[in-house]
Amino acid sequence: MxxxxxxxxxxxxxxxxxxxxxxxxxxxxxxxxxxxxAPIKQEEPVMTADEIVEVTSELVDITTNMSDPSYIAKISFAFQLSDKKAKEDFDKIKEIRIKPIIIKTLMDTKPESLKDSKGVEQLTKVLQDEINKNVKQGEVVQVDVTNKLVTGI
Structure with a gap:
């Protein structure tokens, strides 16, 4: 032992x-x-109302058919960009590059999907991604629907 x-x-x-x-x-x-x-979240700088207006561009009353040909959509958008230079460049191309992207996206959208906030949120995310592919200076940080009308013909 x-x-x-x-x-x-x-x-x-x-x-x-x-x-x-x-x-x-x-x-x-x-x-x-x-x-x-947990990843550390970086807080976005809080912008004043004047700063938001300086970097926001609007496209008003875009009217097009939807995926169901018996429905049309008339929608207005506000695009918040990353900076003033990006907004200036965006304003130059919004009628010739951005508007066709929006029309194509709306033509592929079903009218039922725009009846609730989730559908509108999904549309804004798709538009933000597609538009950022075409914006060379800066980026679109936020897309908001400012007016929406979806109706049958």
Whole structure:
């Protein structure tokens, strides 16, 4: 028994150390604390009303057929751009580049999808993505529907 005592003590100390290490490293091994793992959100700078107006462009009363030919849509949009230079460039191309994108998107849209806010939100996201592909200077940060009429013919 005396010969086994040092071995037993060594095994117990080893097991204790292994358990201690696993306990201390379990946070890192299993994904860590949620506070540390969550991405840090960067707060967007709050813009004043005047600053928003300076970087916002409008396209008013775009009228087109929808995917169902017995329906038409008449919609107005407000586009908030990243800066003044982007707005100036956007204003130059909005009738010749942006308006056709909107018309094509509306022609592919079903009238039922614009009856609720989720459908309108989806339309604005699609438009934002498509328009950002065509804007060379800056980007469209937000698209808002300022007026909407969807009616049967």
């Amino acid at each position: 005396k010969k086994m005592l040092p071995w037993l003590i060594t095994i117990l100390v080893s097991i204790t150390l292994i358990v201690l290490v696993v306990f201390l490293l379990s946070d890192k091994l299993l994904g860590g604390d949620d506070k540390q793992a």
